[in-house]
Amino acid sequence: MTDLLQCIGVQRRFGDFLAAKGIDLTVRHGEIVGIIGANGAGKTTLFNIISGYLKPTDGRIMFRGMDVTGLPPRFLVRQGIARSFQVPQLFGRSTARENMMIALSLLAERRPSILRRFSERGLIDQAERVLSAYGIGEHADAVVANIPQGVRKLLDIAMATCADPALVLLDEPTSGVSSDEKNQFVSGLIERFRKASTAVIFIEHDMDIVREHASRVIALYEGRIIADGAADVIFADEDVIRFITGAAGGASPQVKDRYASA
């Protein structure tokens, strides 16, 4: 399979701070990639760069063999890069159905239809089909400011990906989802994208979820990729244990010892 996404020497500077220090990364069609790293490692910055929200200070982004460096999200999303957010980005005063309808009318429908009537039967039905497919059909009439966080997360993802993208970036899909539902939540999503052979990159703090669902794991530390490979290899990596997994969960013996002695 050909390369879908290529980041070549991507750098991003905020004043004196380098949030991305020369990131080289290649993602192939249909790959499921997990990104791990402590807070501030540059995970979301990387998503912001790939999706076009931030311009890299240096380096290039290639998508489907095309140089897309510096193109804004509204172009990239039409090229097939979808992105969900850690904090769901929704239209808070509208209902879940209306949110989905706006997403469909902008992404999935052809451009000239923008002047057609909004509350058209076809669009309403289509939105309800998508909501039911994600299992959140019962919330269709609820104003999204008032619905539970897990539903908002799903709606955010459903809206972002309604046009069958080639690459999906999921920023902490399980944040705000209760811990006993997390695994099922991610399984459902990953299965959906695997079926459509959509490539997925997801940021996740729960290492069990990463281990179970990612076919490949990338470890970020201070704006740099310190490890990239199959899940079992990465979790055995010395640097990864020292900088990420060892410190993040609080479950590793070293950390426990440190707190015990303090």
Added chain:
Amino acid sequence: MKGHRMDWTIAALLAVAIVATVGAAGVPSWIRYLGQLSTSTALASVGVMILLRAGLLSFGQSLFYFVGGYAVALIARYGGVTDALALVMVAAIAAGLAAAIIGQLLAGYRGIFFSMLTLALSMVMFSVATKVRLFGGSDGLNIGLMSYLGYRPRGPDAQWASFVFCIWVWTALAIMTHAFLRSRFGALIPAVADNEIRIEYLGYSVRKVVWVAYGIAGMLAGAGGALAGLSARHVDPQFAYWTTAGDFIFVVLLSGQASVLSPALGAFFLEILRSYASALFPDQWQTAFGAMMLAIVLFLPAGLDRLIVLIWSAVRKIRALRPHTLERGRSS
């Protein structure tokens, strides 16, 4: 293909226009004149409403009101055009173009910056208008009698014709605006106020939404200014003054933003309030305005149209309940 459900807003707009046209002759001319003035204020206020839905408070719609009014006066005077419809169309297009150009500059601003820039631009226009001889300086320009598609009324007929003309221009533009607001593009306008990032990530340009909304608001204000000029048969720099823009905002705050009908309600209320308040308390009429505003903000923050929405939903609820309560009544 399209749903053929009845659109209540369009039905209501047409009903108002037909009743006004038929009833025009039987109503005292001063009420008719207030109604006519309301149409011009209502059109400009619909523009303010559109922008407010996008979360933008324009304090400078008076600029386009001015452009519309002066376009009519100048073209009538120097171009010799007397057809009211042609003049209003040219005025609306001129104001729309002005808004499209200024909108390019303003589309990147939000909040207080947007409001202040719109205010500043309208005040620049005001001070230019008071000094330019072509515009008649601070005295403004007079506008002659109009013809309506070949019909040239004189005397009392002229006032009646002018009223009916204003009513139908307002109706036509309100229907067009309603169709625009209920379109998929129209759904993006409140979405801009809610979440700009999401719109960009859905592949659409927020800037474009704001620009189009601003252009349409400008066009509506221009049509309003044209009607105001035709009604008063006079335009002056006051059209561009910030208090004129303030009136439009007042109208929308008063009326609420539920539909294109709301600003018409608010505008008519404003004109009635203004004429009664200035007759009853000649020196304190602004105080009456202020008290009204305060009452609305305190007791009906969503605006007067909220009352109609509440009554409407209450009626539906009662209708839905009726068979049920009847049965209970019978069994007891």
